[in-house]
Amino acid sequence: MSSFLKMVLSLFFFLLMRLFAEIGASQDVCKVSRCSHHGPAIRFPFRLKDQPHHCGYPGFEISCTENKQTILELPYSAKLSVKKINYKSQEIVVYDSDFCLQRQLHNLTLSASPFDFKLHSYYTLEDFTFFNCSSSKTEYKNLFWPIPCSFLPSNPVLAVRSNMDLDQLDLSSCHKIYNVSLLYDIVEFGKNHFSFTWSESICGECERQGKKCRLKSNTSKEPETECVEKPAKELKEKIDSQFHSFCLILGFFLLVFVVITLYYVYNSNKLDGENTRKIEKFLEDYRALNPSRYSYVDIKKITNHFKDKLGQGGYGSVYKGKLSNEVLVAVKMLNDSKGNGEEFINEVGTMSRIHHVNVVRLVGFCADGVKRALIYEFLPNESLEKFIFSTSIKNHSLGWEKLQDIAVGIAKGIEYLHQGCEQRILHFDIKPHNILLDQNFNPKISDFGLAKLCSKEQSAISMTAARGTMGYIAPEVISRNFGNVSYKSDVYSFGMLLLEMVGGRKNIDVTVENTSQVYFPEWVYTQLDQREEVHIRIEEEGDTKIAKKLTIVGLWCIQWYPIDRPSMKVVVQMLEGTRDNLTMPPNPFASIGPTRTNIKRPKKSLQQELTVVPELD
Incomplete structure (x- = not known):
């Protein structure tokens, strides 16, 4: 490739990289994100863990796992998977990917979190006491609820309302684990998902007005939010259309440039490529034809276990062989007799000195114990x-x-x-x-x-x-x-x-x-x-x-x-x-x-x- 073409290519790719860098830099660092294609949209007041702090409200931190799950991180190391986020109703639906919400929430203190349980008229938040019992309490099946998931190494875990009179229950084989406040349907029906809500003061007014919510740039200790106008829909569509057209033009230009470049490179390097291939082929064949010593195992492999016999004489037999797809050889196996020693030394010693178009070329030889062989270039028309x-x-x-x-x-x-x-x-x-x-x-x-x-x-x-x-x-x-x-x-x-x-x-x-x-x-x-x-x-x-x-x-x-x-x-x-x-x-x-x-x-x-x-x- 010419130095001029190299310089043009380098300049083109430099400008292209600068262009994409500027486009990337012009995008909002707090742009809407997703952990997966079908995952919930993540925008203010939520932010991804790797986004700047001003992109989200404190405590609204979300992370993405390696398998692209959306995770809400709560105080005391509670981590719940996010199923859905409704910004208008200010509700986030969470669940436990291991189907064990009770284990996740037993030490959750929502007072340290901006979230609270979403309560229903028919399902309220109640206090429960968890016991670890060595035997099931079937006689109290209306009072004890078994926890469907096992988060202790042994014995079942049972839950009972904390306001129950424990003296009425047989707790001789049980010991108390902890108290926890949970929604009733999580315990009674073993539901694996529930909803959190967050304060109306956090972006609630902005959502009703169709405006964008963000943190105020002030120095006060308590974070505050403000509403700003969203770009007009027409302007956004125009920008998107222009950007799309720009990408199409840029892609077409890039394609034309690549085709022209490849055509130029192909034509300018065609002769060099052919010469290189010829040289490589020559070196490969020369390496195969350069007299080398082979073992008897190699000889059997070369001749495919002496499959194709070309002839036989007083000296021994000749077999057709193959060193590579391009190099065929004739392998002369000498008889195991005393006279072969001198002839073998004679032929190898003599032919290693000879390089002439009218003298057969010695490709290699074998001297493996009493097994002796001479390997020549293969000549298809045999003898005169x-x-x-x-x-x-x-x-x-x-x-x-x-x-x-x-x-x-x-x-x-x-x-x-x-x-x-x-x-x-x-x-x-x-x-x-x-x-x-x-x-x-x-x-x-x-x-x-x-x-x-x-x-x-x-x-x-x-x-x-x-x-x-x-x-x-x-x-x-x-x-x-x-x-x-x-x-x-x-x-x-x-x-x-x-x-x-x-x-x-x-x-x-x-x-x-x-x-x-x-x-x-x-x-x-x-x-x-x-x-x-x-x-x-x-x-x-x-x-x-x-x-x-x-x-x-x-x-x-x-x-x-x-x-x-x-x-x-x-x-x-x-x-x-x-x-x-x-x-x-x-x-x-x-x-x-x-x-x-x-x-x-x-x-x-x-x-x-x-x-x-x-x-x-």
């Missing part, structure tokens, strides 16, 4: 293997352009592993099964259980045992006669993956009818070298160029000797360039068996010889 090895035509709907994009993405991911991290990461298990696809079929490299780290300054590592998947393992990983193990081993695996993408099948397929096609890489090299058509899944003429480019790049990558393979940086350049710039590589199969081509080994290697350094765990 599902699309390139399926016999269903429907699954080949990716198209050659999308296959080329996938190939470029995988190559960039491997290049990042080789060059983009603090230490070079060698994957050692590049294959279609370990390439996952997101909702837009963007590829992400996964499964770093066999990965190794080495210094970027050194290009090769020493290994005590071969690692990887048969069919994708580079020759030097199996035998050092072909060269040193290095990042070029991942290049070889990528080349085999490329050729499987082109052929839509495993590179070794004994089910094909033509025995010359059993080993696809050698067959496709022969076809290209002899300038023959490569009869694979080609539907449009433009697809042929893409297929040949992917094939040539793949053949460069599977050169038998690491020194003849390009780096992944060069591979990315080859894939993103045009096919016209590519030349056929030397025959990679000349040294492992007879072929129909001649060896065309270049005189100068693409890369310098690789030095051997120890691997970094």
